[in-house]
Amino acid sequence: MTAETLQNTTKTFKFSYPTCTNEDLLFKLEVPVEIPHGGSTRELVQRVLKMFHIPVYLEDELNEKLAEFVAEETKKFHNERDAKLLDQLKNSELNIEGIVKNWEKLFKENVIDFAEQKGSSDEEVFAAAYHKLVHSPALDTILQVEANYAKTVMNMLKNRDEDIKKLTQTQTEEMEEKMRLLNTLTTEEEINELAVQHFEQQSLAAGRWDSQLDALRHTQRAAHRAWLMTAINEYQTDEKITPSNSPLMSFPTELAPLPMTPRLEESFTIHLGSQLKQTHNIRLAALDMMHLCSVQRPDADGGGWAGAQPALALYSGELSGAVLLVDSMPTRSPLLSSARAAAEHHFPDVDAQLRHIAEAIKEPVEKRNAERQSSKDGSEKEQRPRYRGAVRLQAGDVFVTRHSNLAEAHVVFHLVADDESLKSGDMTSRHPAILGLRNILKAACCNDVTSIAFPLLLKNELTEEMTAAWCMRRAELVLKCVKGFVLEASGGGGADLRTLCATVPPDIRPALFSSLAALLPTIFRVSGPVRAKTTTQ
Structure with a gap:
């Protein structure tokens, strides 16, 4: 017996019941039943009752x-079958390869018949x-x-700004x-009519330029994808370094160099964990977060397009992220200007992403606001009509945009922060901004983001109340929280x-930067070289 030749067996079911006139006289019923039984026992009972004219009051007993x-009998059948198969397996009598091939064939046939053809x-x-x-x-x-695609978009943006500026000056x-x-x-x-005309002219000019920019971006995206698909085929066959149909033939290849500015920066290798230690690299840099989210950046030679590292890691498990502090859903920000300055070839453009986010958060934000309003006392409930219909993000909320045309960030985490509450010097670890940073680090680990930049002081620029003591307290709090969140x-x-x-505003004083750098080894376990002392004899 093998796995392919095992067949069902037939067992005889016996049932006896007394007659209506004499209880000592029994009617005996024998019915062949296939084991394992593939049908319903209740259905078989109904057939037996009708075929042998058995009284209906015996239906429950017969069914039981x-x-x-x-x-x-099914249990006995399986036990006997399994025992025989185990004996055959021990004696090397089973055709294992044939069983595997048969299962593979059946699985493929089932997938072809029922799985979605995708x-x-x-x-x-x-x-x-x-x-x-x-x-x-x-x-x-x-x-x-x-780079040349981006330069074309930048030139059109420059022409748009000049055209609107001339129109505004004329008006x-x-x-x-x-x-x-x-x-x-x-x-x-007449003055009111002229103002209305000016507004309509401004709207018409802005709409015309926006339409041209959208058309240019879509054209570049389609052309870029078509060229890449042609280039991959050509590269696989001929292994040429530069495909023959390269768009460089129709573009200038010179880009204006951007000035390089020195910046304060320190780097440490740290260990986290008590038993199973994890090694991380933490950097402290005095720079603007928008420096990481710009489009055109100087390379190591002093000019050109520095997009090699983001491109190499784009479709990989080593993405880069950046945390930006925002007031709410941004409509005008330096990030949007940077993202719009070049065509997005891999993700939806930033405006489409923000529209999708606005639609997605509408219902949960309204629900949260309603729950918070219902938990307030009666005097505050009387003010509810003033907030009705308002859908606003609150401090600690986070939304994410994806980019392939930024200098050093694939993922941008927009952390909604209340600027007034961030000015306080007695912030705790339960502050909404700190909890939002916790959610950002968790989301980064779950989505292959292995490098992330965040504002150490949770402020975009230095203000009067940010004294040296204030900065040290804020940095210590944020670093300790980040340490726990990463673990x-x-x-x-x-x-x-x-x-x-960890970034700080670029105009920070060197002495304060040195103090912040000295704070890192006190919070994190910093790896250092082992210095061996030798004694001379």
Whole structure:
């Protein structure tokens, strides 16, 4: 017997019951039942009752007896079958390879019949092609193409700003002339009509330029993807460094160099954990967070396009993140200006992402606001109509945008922070901004972000109340919380945060920066060289 030849068996079910006139006289019923029984025992009982004209008052008893018989015989069948198979396995009588092939065949047939016929999506194919090309000699070509695409967008943005500036200047002169002739040759109604015309002209000009920019970005995105898919085929066959149909043929390759400014920076290798120690790199740098989120950056030679590192890590498990402090959903910010200055070839553009986020948070924010309002006392409930319909994020909330055209960040975590509460010098670890930072670090570990930069003082710039003592207290609190959050996040699985970059405003005093750098070894366990002492004889 083998696994392929095992068959069901037939057992005889016996049932006896007395006659209506004489209890000593029994009717005996024998019914063959296939074991294992593939049907319903209740259905079989109904067939037996009808076929042998058995009284209906015996239905419950017959059903109970038949169910017990089928269960017992099925158990015996499985025990005997398994015992025989184990004996054959011990004696090497089973065709293991044949059983495996049979199961493989059945599994494939089942998948073909019932599984959804779905292959790799276009996004997955493009991601694989891009990842292979950027890890080949074609990397320089790709970076130059993207740099020239960005320069084209920047030139159009510059033309837009100049056009709107000229229009605004013309309108200002026209309005000043009308105001000068007020009550002589011009009336207030004419001035109001002129103001409406100016507003319509401004809206029309802005809409026209926005439409042209959207069309340019979509054209560049489509052309970039089509060129990359052609380039991957050409590179795989001919292994050329630069594909013959490179868009560089139609673009200038010179980019204006940007000035390099020196900055204060310290780096430490730290160990976290008591038993199973984890090694991390923590940096303290005096820089603006927008320096990490800009589009055009100087490279090591003093100019050009520095996008190699973000491109190499784009489709990998080593993403880079940055934490930006915002008031609410940004509509005008330096990040949006940077992201819009170059075509987004891999993710939806930043405006589409923000629209999606605004729609996604509408319902949960309204629900949270309603719950918080319902928990207030009666006097505060009377003020509810003033807040009705307002959907605003609160301090500690976080939303995320994805980018492929920024200098050193693939993921930007927007942390909503209340500027007034952040000015306080007695902030605790339960502050909403600190809890938001905790959620950011957990999300980073769960989504392959291994390097993240965050503002150490939870402030974008230095103000009057930020004295040296204030900065030291705030830095100590944030670093201690980050230490615990990193340990908590790494214990939950996912990627390890290998690099932590704590940033401070770029105009910080060197003495204060040195004090903050000296604070790191007191909070973290810093690795250092072992110095062996030798004695001379």
